[in-house]
Each structure stands twice: as C-alpha cells, then as structure tokens.
Amino acid sequence: MPGVSSRGRGRRTINEINMVPFIDVMLVLLIIFMVTAPLITPGVINIPSAGKSSKAPDKLINVMIDAEGQLTLDGEVKLGKTNEKEALAAIKQALEANPEMPVMLSADSDLRYQQVISMMKQLRAAGVDRVGLAVK
Template sequence: MPAVSSRGRGRRAMNEINMVPFIDVMLVLLIIFMVTATVITPGSINIPTAGQSSKQPDKRIDVMIDAEGKLSLGGELKEKNITEKEAVAAIKTALADNPEMPVMIAADSDLRYQQVITMMKQLREAGVQRVGLSVK
C-alpha cells in the first residue's frame, strides 16, 4: 500500500520508490561476485607452436641468443660471443648487398623475453626488413 500524506484537503498517494529491496539485492550480488572472484584462478598461458614453412630460404642470417644472453651469428655469418652492437653492425654490412635477406632470431627458452624484443628493435632500427623468430 502506498504511503499516504495528509496535507491539505484530501488524502493523496506519495510517489516514492522504496530503495531498500534494491540495495539488498545489490549487496547480495556484490558478495557473490567477491566470493567467486577469489575462487577463480587465472589459467596458464599456452603459447602456440608454429608449423614449418613450406620452403626455407636459401640464404639467411641466424642470430642465436643462449640462456646467458650471449650472441652468436650463424647462417651467412659465423661469429661467436659478440655484443649486440657488433652483431647489428655485421648484419647491416652483410645486408648491404642483399637487403631482402631474412634474419632469424633463435633464442633459448629460458632467456628473458625483453632481450629478444630489444634485439628485434635494434635490427629494425638498422634497416633490416625481414626479421623472424625461429621456433621448434
């Protein structure tokens, strides 16, 4: 039954919404979401594997980064234990004749991801057009 006010001449119904049931429902929903948020555990990341390409390039430059972060060059260039700047300079001079030659980065699975991204960035800034990641 709506609330009734006795102001003035007659009895009139007041147009008010009772907020108590709405607040009760919202508090129950809040509690339910808080409890379920603690129960749900985030899933592990499943990194996809890449298939083999149909044809390997005849000439390519391999940049190999081991678990300690040491760089080695393979493929067309054969150098071991060099710095990133030396590797980028050697790759840049090797690509002067053939700028379309691909550069593949092969990194150890225990290596920090940031080192691979840094190497890719340096190669891109040096003007290497085709940079790829080597996978199993």
C-alpha cells in the same frame, strides 16, 4: 492508498523508495552465483601455433640470444659469442652482398621479452627488411 500519506494538511505522495525487495533479490542472486560458480568448469583456450613455411630459405642469418644476453651468429655469418655492435656490423656486411637475406632471431626462454624487442629494433635500424622469430 499505500502511496499516499496524510500528515496533517491533506494528501501528499511519499518520495521514498522501498529498498527491501531489491536487497532480497540481490541476496538470492548472490547465493545462486556462489553455489553454481564451483560447478562450472573453465573452457579450453586454443592457443595459436606458429605457421610453417613450405620451404626454408637457403641462406639466412641466425641470431641467437642466450639467457645472459650474449649473441651468437650462425648460418651465413658465423661469429660465435659476440656483442651487439660486432653482430650488427657483421649482419650489415652480409646484407651488402644479399639485401634480401632473412635474419632469424631466437632467444632463450628465460630472457626478458624487452631484450628481444630491442634486438629486433636494432636489426630494423641496421637495414634488415626480413626479420623473423624462431619458435620451438
């Protein structure tokens, strides 16, 4: 019997596992994957696009952030280049007359994403209910 070994005092089972067949199978699978991996073409990734509304709002405030982090207000409130405090004060003043007015935030593509999120948080803290991101 192959599973039995005699070592002097009778029959005893061998408690060892033969690893050679396992290693052979793993090497064959490794070779198969190495040969087939360059032949597989990567799939196409469908990136979702931003939806378009049927009608743009009549009055809105555009907050544009350039690559240096300077703010420009346009739309209902026109300030030109300004800092965050002045921009938030002007937006609050415009929202007193119309609290449902949307604020569109657009940023330069070279700007860090954290700065855009920070501006969105400040707009929310200022009481803006409708904040949107402008995409191109």
